[in-house]
Amino acid sequence: MNFILYAVPFFFVLIAVELLADRWRKVNNYRVADAINSLSTGVLSTTTGLLTKGVGLVTYAFALDHLALWRLSAESVWVWVFAFILYDLCYYWLHRMGHERNILWAAHSVHHQSEDYNLSTALRQTSTGFLLSWIFYLPLAVIGVPLVVFVAVASLNLLYQFWVHTRHIPKLGGFEWIFVTPSNHRAHHAQNLIYMDRNYGGVFIVWDRLFGTFQEELDEEPPIFGVTTPLRSWNPLWANVQFYAQLAADARRTTSWRDKLKIWFMPTGWRPADVAARYPLSKPDLSQFRKFDVPLSLAQQLYVGSQFGLYTLLGSYLLSNGDVLPWPALIVGWAWVALGLFVFGAALENRPAALKLEGLRLAANLPLMALAPVVGLWPVTSTGWAVLLTYTALSAIAVYCARGRFTRLAGS
Template sequence: METYGKILTIAMPAFLALVLLEKAYGWFVKKDEFKAMDMISSLTSGYTNSVKDVLGLSISILSYEWMVIHWTVYKVESTVWVYIIAFVSLDLTGYLVHRMAHSINFFWNKHAIHHSSEEFNLACALRQSISSFVSLFTIFLLPAALLGVEPKVIAIVAPLHLFAQFWYHTVYIGKMGILEKIIVTPSHHRVHHAINPEYLDKNHGQIFIIWDKLFGTFQEELPNVPPVYGITRPANTWNPIKINFQHLWLLIKDAFYAQSWKDKFRIWFMPTGWRPADVAVHFPDKKIENPYNFEKYAPKSSQNLLIWIWFQFLFTFILLFHLFGNIAKIGMPNIFIYGGFIYLLVFSYTELMDRNRFAILWEIIKNILGFALIYSMGDWFGSSQLYTWATSAMMIYFVLSTIITAYFVWFEIRKDKPVVEMKY
C-alpha cells in the first residue's frame, strides 16, 4: 500500500506530462482540436482508480500466495527466468481476463470505463475501473505458481506490466514493421478501441499480440476503415464514477423487469450486450447503429467554466499527492476517509462538467464534509505538520468552491433548460 503510493507519486506526474505533451503535439503540429473535457474526464478516472488500488479496495477469492504454497511443482531458481515467467504469465492472464470482459455481460461492467472515451489518446489509457472489488481470476496465474514464482516477484512485475500498456494509446504512431508481429502496437490497439463492426472485440493482447493470433482474435487495422472510438451504448457523461456502474445498473434493471426467471439469472452470464427479448421491446436502449454517423458527447462550456474545472482537477492532483506520499502518517482509518473525500470531490466537479444543476448539491455536501473533517481532526489530515497554512487554505477553498459552483449553476447551467410556462 505505502510502496505503491510512493511509486504513484513518481508515475502520476510522468503520465500527466506525457498526456499534455501528446496534446501539445496534436494541437501545434497536427492542428487537432484540443478536447479538454474528455482529457480531464480520462485523467480523473485515473485518479479514482489509483485511490482504489493504493488503498487495496479489493479481495482475491484464491490468493496467488496460497497457490504458490500448495501447488508449486518445480521452483525456478534463475533470477532472469523468474522475471520472464512472471511477465509472460501476467500477460497471458491479462489476455484471458480482457477477453472475458468483452465476452460476458457481468464482466463488461468493469471494463466499459476504459472504452468509454470517444477519443483515442494517452489520456484514455488512464480510464481504469473502480467497479471490481473481488478478484476472481488469480487462477490464470497458475503457470507462474506451478513454477514457484514468488508473490513478491509478481508484485514487482505487475505494475511494470501495467505501465507498459500506456504508450500505445495514440493515433500519432503508425504501423511499426516487424514489431507488429510480436507486440501490441498503437495500430493494434486502435482496432481494439474501435466500434466499427470489422474491429469490434478484437486484439485483446496487452503486451504480446501473439495471444490474439494464437487464439483467433486478431484483426489488422485496415487502410480503408478508419477506427471510430467509444462504446456502442455511449456513456454520455464525463463523470467516471457514473460510467463505472452504468452497465451494472442496466443489468440490474433488465433482470428486475424480465418476466422469465431464466432470463433474470442468465442475463449476467450471456454475451456482452444481450438483453431479454421482452425487456428490449418495452425498454429500448440507445445504441450506436452506424459508427460513422453519431454525435459525440460534448456539452458546451464557457472559457471560465473550463478554467475552473482545470483548477479543480489540479487541486485534486495535489490532494492525491499528499495522500499517496503520507499514507503511513495519515494512518487507518483516515486514509479511507481521505480516499472517500477525493471520490466525492471528483463526483462533484465532473457533474459540473456535465452541466448538471445538482452539481451544487454535491459541492455543498463535499464542502460541509471537509469542514467537519477539519473540525474533528484539528487540521487537514496532518498537513499542518508540513505547511502551517495548509488547513486555512483548505477552509478558504471550501468556501470559494461553493460560491463559484453556485455561480456556474445559476448563471450558466440554469439557462440550459427552458422554463415551461404554466397555462391555466
C-alpha cells in the same frame, strides 16, 4: 515493487507532450471534459485500489502457499522473463473475457467509454475490476512465481500499455507482428464492427495472432472510438456502475428466475428474451456518430480543471502514503476524493444542481479537515486550516461570480 507510483509524474509530462504534438500538427485529440473524466476515473481507480488491493494480493499469496507446484526463485532472471510473458498471456484471457462476458464487461467497459483516443484514455481505469480479475492470474501462483515478481511484472505490463494510447504514432512495421502498438490498439478501442472484440494483448500481440483475435487497423476504415451503449456522462462514479445498473435492471425485469442469474455470466450483450422484447436497446448509427459533448464556458473549464488538479494532488498523497495510513484514514481520504470527482462531473455536465453540489463540496471540506487528524489522515495545524479556509473562500467567490454563466448554460 510497484512501478506505477513512480511513473505517475511521467504520465502527466507525456500528456503535455502529446498536447504540444496536437498543436504542432494542428489536430485536436483532447477535449477538456473528456480528459478530466478519463483522469477522474483513473484517480478514483487508484484510490479505490488502496482499499481493495488486498483482494488480489491475499488470494495470490494464499494460492502460492497452498497450491504452488514449484517454488521459483526471484533471484533468477529467467523467472522474471517467464513471469512477464506468462502474465501477459493471463492478461490476454482476462481482457478477452472482459469483452465477452457481461459481468466482466461491466468492469472493463469503463476503459472504453471515452470517445476520444489519447494518453489520458490510458489512465481511464475501472474501480471494480478487483472483484474477479484475480482469478485469471492464479496460474502464476500455481507455477510458483514469487509474489514480489508477480507485483513487479503486473506493474511493468500496465506501464507498457500507456504509450499505445495515442493517435500520433503510425504503424511500426515488423514490430507490429510481436508487440502491441498504437495502431493495433487503436483498432481495439474502436466500436466499428470490423474492429470490435479484437487485439486483446497487453504487451504481446502474438496471442491475438495465435488465437484468432487479431485485426489490423485499416486505412479505409478509420476507428470510431467509444462503446456501442454510450456513457453520455462525465461522472466517474456513474461510469463505473453504468453497465452493472443495466444488468441489474434487466435481471429485475425478467420473469425468469433462471435468467435473473444467467444474465451476469452470458456473452456480452445477451439479454433475457422477455426483457429485450419489452425494453429494446437501440445502437447508434456510426454513419451519423456524434461525440457526447456539453457546452462549457472557458471560466467553467478553468475552474473545474484547477479544482480537479488539487484533487489529483490529494489522490497522489493517498497513493504515496497508502502503505502507512490506517484504514479509517484511507476510507475518509477516498470519500473526500470521490465526493469531489462526483461534483466535478456534475459541473462538466451543467447539471441544474451543479452549483448546489459545489457549495456542498466546499462546505464538506471543513468537517473533513476536522476529521483528518482523528482518523490519522494527516496532522492538522493552524497553517493547514488557514490554507483550507482561504481555498474554500476563494472557490466560493469564484463560483458566485460565475453563477450566472453556469445557470444559463445549465438551462440551455
